[in-house]
Amino acid sequence: xxxxxxxxxxxxxxxxxxxxxxxxxxxxxxxxxxxxxxxxxxxxxxxxxxxxxxxxxxxxxxxxxxxxxxxxxxxxxxxxxxxxxxxxxxxxxxxxxxxxxxxxxxxxxxxxxxxxxxxxxxxxxxxxxxxxxxxxxxxxxxxxxxxxxxxxxxxxxxxxxxxxxxxxxxxxxxxxx
Amino acid sequence: xxxxxxxxxxxxxxxxxxxxxxxxxxxxxxxxxxxxxxxxxxxxxxxxxxxxxxxxxxxxxxxxxxxxxxxxxxxxxxxxxxxxxxxxxxxxxxxxxxxxxxxxxxxxxxxxxxxxxxxxxxxxxxxxxxxxxxxxxxxxxxxxxxxxxxxxxxxxxxxxxxxxxxxxxxxxxxxxxxxxxxxxxxxxxxxxx
Numbered sequence: 001x002x003x004x005x006x007x008x009x010x011x012x013x014x015x016x017x018x019x020x021x022x023x024x025x026x027x028x029x030x031x032x033x034x035x036x037x038x039x040x041x042x043x044x045x046x047x048x049x050x051x052x053x054x055x056x057x058x059x060x061x062x063x064x065x066x067x068x069x070x071x072x073x074x075x076x077x078x079x080x081x082x083x084x085x086x087x088x089x090x091x092x093x094x095x096x097x098x099x100x101x102x103x104x105x106x107x108x109x110x111x112x113x114x115x116x117x118x119x120x121x122x123x124x125x126x127x128x129x130x131x132x133x134x135x136x137x138x139x140x141x142x143x144x145x146x147x148x149x150x151x152x153x154x155x156x157x158x159x160x161x162x163x164x165x166x167x168x169x170x171x172x173x174x175x176x177x
Numbered sequence: 178x179x180x181x182x183x184x185x186x187x188x189x190x191x192x193x194x195x196x197x198x199x200x201x202x203x204x205x206x207x208x209x210x211x212x213x214x215x216x217x218x219x220x221x222x223x224x225x226x227x228x229x230x231x232x233x234x235x236x237x238x239x240x241x242x243x244x245x246x247x248x249x250x251x252x253x254x255x256x257x258x259x260x261x262x263x264x265x266x267x268x269x270x271x272x273x274x275x276x277x278x279x280x281x282x283x284x285x286x287x288x289x290x291x292x293x294x295x296x297x298x299x300x301x302x303x304x305x306x307x308x309x310x311x312x313x314x315x316x317x318x319x320x321x322x323x324x325x326x327x328x329x330x331x332x333x334x335x336x337x338x339x340x341x342x343x344x345x346x347x348x349x350x351x352x353x354x355x356x357x358x359x360x361x362x363x364x365x366x367x368x369x370x
Contacts, residue, residue, distance in 0.1 A: 024204070028196070029196065029201075036194055042197065049196070054208060057208075057212055138181075138188060139192065
């Protein structure tokens with residue numbers, strides 16, 4: 001699987017769009033899920049997912065396999081894409097523009113209906129940074145080293161953060177029980 | 178149940194989250210169209226290098242322009258002034274490019290005239306300018322090139338030096354200007370040898 005991915009990445013870097021199509025199909029659900037749980041809007045998550053892959057394609061020449069995995073590269077782009085979106089959203093709400101505010105209200109309704117399952121309940125209580133750590137480590141089963149690559153931090157500090165986060169979650173779950 | 182087991186159960190829920198059917202069936206097609214449009218807009222891969230290249234050229238022009246401006250401003254500077262090293266650097270570039278040291282001879286002569294007019298003797302700048310004037314005259318003279326031009330230049334320097342000496346006759350104009358006059362005379366004579 002990893003060898004095959006490396007070959008596809010190599011071909012895509014050479015401009016082979018079919019190879020990039022295979023990469024897209026491999027990762028599209030993962031990237032969508034990751035974005036969805038940060039923005040809680042299916043349509044928006046789909047649009048941002050497309051942007052992530054478009055950016056990934058455009059900056060493929062700068063991707064170096066020696067510096068990290070392709071998965072980490074994609075997640076890093078996705079994370080930045082969500083941060084950019086949230087920043088723009090904040091700027092718009094500060095400008096008090098009416099139309100986008102109406103859209104956000106609809107989003108909130110979607111969140112409420114979709115928030116019924118347990119995974120939503122848990123993730124909704126976390127801030128974005130903690131949420132990302134849980135998703136990567138426990139839901140997508142990324143290695144600590146890979147998470148460190150995405151966040152451009154060292155592996156040790158990711159382990160410490162994860163340890164603290166689990167402790168915090170444990171306390172919350174015990175309270176609920 | 179510990180927290181890790183709890184998260185494992187939630188993982189199943191998480192992985193059930195999927196984009197819409199429409200997105201899954203058309204997503205790649207849409208993206209490929211976008212990529213094609215993007216590549217169509219910039220069909221030549223050289224395009225991506227044009228902007229950085231244009232920026233680099235602009236930067237070179239700005240630096241060259243700044244240096245030229247600075248070099249021009251420095252032409253009026255005298256020994257001991259902040260821009261003087263730039264003046265020396267630019268005259269070195271000119272003399273290397275043209276293979277002609279007369280620019281240095283002319284600059285030193287102007288400096289001797291200006292320093293004498295200023296009466297600026299106490300810092301030793303005038304003495305050094307005269308010394309350098311001698312060296313540059315000797316260099317051009319020994320090279321055997323531009324002999325006729327050198328003679329004309331030194332003749333005009335001699336007149337300028339004498340005029341300054343007369344203007345400053347009441348004040349303490351010193352021996353440097355006499356020395357400069359002697360150099361301009363000897364230099365022009367050496368050309369006649």
